[in-house]
Amino acid sequence: MAVLIRRLEEHDEVEPFDCGDEPLNNYLKRHAWANQQKSSIGVTYVAVDERALLIVIGYFTIATASVPRDAFPKKYVCGLPPYELPLILLARLAVDRRFSGKGLGHALISEVFKIALRVADDVGCRCIITDAYRDRVDWYARYGFVALEGAAESGPQRMFLDIRTIRMALKGAQ
Ligand SMILES: CC(C)(COP(=O)(O)OP(=O)(O)OC[C@H]1O[C@@H](n2cnc3c(N)ncnc32)[C@H](O)[C@@H]1OP(=O)(O)O)[C@@H](O)C(=O)NCCC(=O)NCCS
DSSP, X not given: OXXXXXXXXXXXXXXXXXXXXXXXXXXXXXXXXXXXXXXXXXXXXEEEETTEEEEEEEEEEEEEEEEEGGGSOHHHHTTSXXXXXXXXXXXXXXXXXXXXXXXXXXXXXXXXXXXXXXXHHHTOOOEEEEEEOGGGXXXXXXXXXXXXXXXXXXXXXXEEEEHHHHHHHHHHHX
């Protein structure tokens, strides 16, 4: 299956989307377009099958954010000024369960990495953060995401991925 990843468009078919998680389904169906188009508080990118270009089978939403430097482990921020660090918030990521385990999550997160590198070059961006569901922490760790300490024991786990880790991984892949 050839997959295309692009920005969410107004007439995309989102109603059949089902990743098995109601808040993530609901966000795509009820809020993603308005947040992108009207409020400018997050942009959603969708994965579509090239043979069915309007049917959304996966998505992620990103926004800019900042976090105090001291929230990060020292070795990642030593030498940086005591500012809030600019970053990309990976606010949501989901794959329709009919397509899970086929590498779509990998394709989507790889696109997040590409965007983060462009933002780092054009604007400034030190890392990507996400609030991972506990049972997805290992999935993010496969990409080098590191858990931030100080998070509550239940609920999502805040994780980050240093932009330098992405750069090094891409260099190694070339
Ligand atoms: C998490 C999610 C995005 C992964 O997407 P996907 O398309 O199924 O993932 P991929 O096909 O790219 O990757 C599958 C690989 O990850 C592994 N994997 C899947 N879930 C995992 C987990 N919880 N922990 C560790 N590894 C996991 C699989 O074993 C598989 O490994 P392999 O490549 O060695 O065979 C998808 O399952 C999903 O949308 N889940 C519901 C919504 C959700 O939890 N979103 C994340 C919110 S934090």
